Amino acid sequence: MNWRGRCSNLYTMALSEEIKKRPFRFTRKNRERIKDLFLLGLLGLILFMGIREGALNLRYQWHWGRVLRHLYDPRLKTPGLLLQGLGVTLEISFLSLGLSFAFGLLTALFRLSSSRFARFLARSYLEAIRNTPLLIQLFFIYFVVAPIFNMNAFFSALLALSLFEGAYASEIIRSGIISIPRGQWEAAYSLGLSSYRTYRHVVLPQTLRQILPPLSSQAISLIKDSALVSTIAIYDLTMRAQAIIAETFLTFEIWFTVAGIYLVINLFISFLVHLMERKIKRAYR
Amino acid sequence: MTEYKTEEIISITRICKTFPGGIVALDDFSTSVSKGEVLVIVGPSGSGKSTLLRCINGLEEIDGGSIVIDGIPLDGHRRNRKEIRTEVGMVFQSFNLFPHMTVRENINLAQRHVRSKSLKDSEITTLELLRKVNLLDKADKYPNHLSGGQQQRVAIARALAMQPKIMMFDEATSALDPEMVGEVLAVMKVLAEEGMTMLVVTHEMGFAREVGSRVIFMEGGRLVEEALPLDFFQEPSTERAKEFVSKILK
Numbered sequence: 405m406n407w408r409g410r411c412s413n414l415y416t417m418a419l420s421e422e423i424k425k426r427p428f429r430f431t432r433k434n435r436e437r438i439k440d441l442f443l444l445g446l447l448g449l450i451l452f453m454g455i456r457e458g459a460l461n462l463r464y465q466w467h468w469g470r471v472l473r474h475l476y477d478p479r480l481k482t483p484g485l486l487l488q489g490l491g492v493t494l495e496i497s498f499l500s501l502g503l504s505f506a507f508g509l510l511t512a513l514f515r516l517s518s519s520r521f522a523r524f525l526a527r528s529y530l531e532a533i534r535n536t537p538l539l540i541q542l543f544f545i546y547f548v549v550a551p552i553f554n555m556n557a558f559f560s561a562l563l564a565l566s567l568f569e570g571a572y573a574s575e576i577i578r579s580g581i582i583s584i585p586r587g588q589w590e591a592a593y594s595l596g597l598s599s600y601r602t603y604r605h606v607v608l609p610q611t612l613r614q615i616l617p618p619l620s621s622q623a624i625s626l627i628k629d630s631a632l633v634s635t636i637a638i639y640d641l642t643m644r645a646q647a648i649i650a651e652t653f654l655t656f657e658i659w660f661t662v663a664g665i666y667l668v669i670n671l672f673i674s675f676l677v678h679l680m681e682r683k684i685k686r687a688y689r
Numbered sequence: 690m691t692e693y694k695t696e697e698i699i700s701i702t703r704i705c706k707t708f709p710g711g712i713v714a715l716d717d718f719s720t721s722v723s724k725g726e727v728l729v730i731v732g733p734s735g736s737g738k739s740t741l742l743r744c745i746n747g748l749e750e751i752d753g754g755s756i757v758i759d760g761i762p763l764d765g766h767r768r769n770r771k772e773i774r775t776e777v778g779m780v781f782q783s784f785n786l787f788p789h790m791t792v793r794e795n796i797n798l799a800q801r802h803v804r805s806k807s808l809k810d811s812e813i814t815t816l817e818l819l820r821k822v823n824l825l826d827k828a829d830k831y832p833n834h835l836s837g838g839q840q841q842r843v844a845i846a847r848a849l850a851m852q853p854k855i856m857m858f859d860e861a862t863s864a865l866d867p868e869m870v871g872e873v874l875a876v877m878k879v880l881a882e883e884g885m886t887m888l889v890v891t892h893e894m895g896f897a898r899e900v901g902s903r904v905i906f907m908e909g910g911r912l913v914e915e916a917l918p919l920d921f922f923q924e925p926s927t928e929r930a931k932e933f934v935s936k937i938l939k
Contacts, residue, residue, distance in 0.1 A: 591785035
């Protein structure tokens with residue numbers, strides 16, 4: 405690996421030397437490049453003009469400079485309200501990510517179980533969750549279920565989000581399990597492995613590698629959906645944004661900043677998953 | 690004949706198996722296998738050979754009749770089925786190695802979680818078996834890096850790791866390139882010479898003649914003919930078997 409890496413470095417170095425020496429020519433490849441650059445520039449210009457036109461039409465006083473103090477408080481040297489909200493959003497998202505995976509796995513296994521009751525249970529949960537709006541599920545859990553078990557808002561939000569995303573995760577996991585060839589089960593069973601051991605050591609590890617891409621887009625959905633928890637008075641990123649806007653009237657600046665934060669977080673997750681996938685592919689190819 | 694030579698290890702009595710859709714795979718089939726015997730099962734495709742093997746280790750449930758292996762009846766009881774599976778090794782046409790595990794891990798897995806052996810003890814057995822199938826240098830490779838013949842030899846080692854009393858081969862060489870068939874058959878031959886009881890579904894007539902102690906010819910889920918390998922390939926007694934033999938020897 406090291407040796408090969410060094411070699412390819414030498415190779416690219418040699419190549420770039422060669423490129424420097426070579427005079428520019430209108431080869432077909434270069435013509436393509438110029439065309440692409442031109443198109444990209446044109447698209448950028450159109451976008452910029454469009455957005456500028458729209459912004460001017462709003463007759464809105466833009467105060468981007470006033471956004472910064474909501475991200476970072478220079479006097480107290482602490483994260484601003486928006487970043488505090490981001491902390492809550494991340495906390496709720498990552499806890500619920502784990503929990504929704506557990507719900508999803510359990511539901512997938514129930515749906516593939518030979519017990520009619522387990523299949524019925526899983527199917528009912530799935531259909532009930534998938535066919536009703538998350539917002540109403542959230543209200544139902546917070547106002548109806550939570551008082552019974554004395555749950556606070558944070559826990560209600562966590563439960564509602566996890567149940568919702570778990571239903572979708574279960575379908576992804578189930579399709580992953582089904583895609584593992586029959587022969588893998590048979591080989592495991594013929595060695596005397598129990599169903600549990602077969603799932604644990606043979607089927608699920610292979611499933612996980614397959615469902616990583618759809619599961620990661622589910623994770624991104626979850627982070628975005630977590631914005632809904634602001635409706636039950638949890639001070640997440642979205643709720644903080646609303647509060648700041650109510651105070652400062654920086655409507656668009658704050659909302660766009662919040663969208664930017666979600667974008668950065670989710671791009672980061674996509675990047676992590678991309679790295680994981682590459683590592684897995686390298687392992688057994 | 691001495692007593693030990695005829696000691697029965699598999700007894701199959703009048704088993705039936707019909708698949709959903711009405712396809713009859715086994716129809717009132719009976720046979721028995723003695724310890725150390727190499728039973729070669731031949732027949733046209735769809736004659737129930739594979740189903741027979743799959744019923745013996747409980748991958749398919751039989752509709753009627755009885756299977757007793759080494760004194761353990763294969764009935765509905767989970768414990769019996771598991772015990773039979775650990776005593777009967779199975780090698781599949783498509784190898785079915787676990788692609789996410791190295792060769793070493795493939796062979797360790799069942800030793801650790803079925804036989805409850807420590808990692809150290811499993812490793813000793815695993816390396817011994819890899820030496821036996823001549824793949825010691827591939828211990829840390831993933832199955833995808835191996836040729837078909839090598840994969841099948843790993844699969845044999847994986848089954849042997851359970852120290853089974855019986856080994857079953859379901860067309861173990863059918864999916865292999867011709868030049869790799871030999872290396873797998875060689876391993877199987879060594880096993881037979883060591884006195885392993887074997888059930889072999891194969892189209893390798895050379896192997897059947899050389900290693901087999903008995904041939905059964907199946908068609909339509911029934912036992913059509915049963916003979917010594919030499920007799921079967923030279924002078925099949927039934928019309929149907931004659932036709933089959935003449936086709937495959939061509």
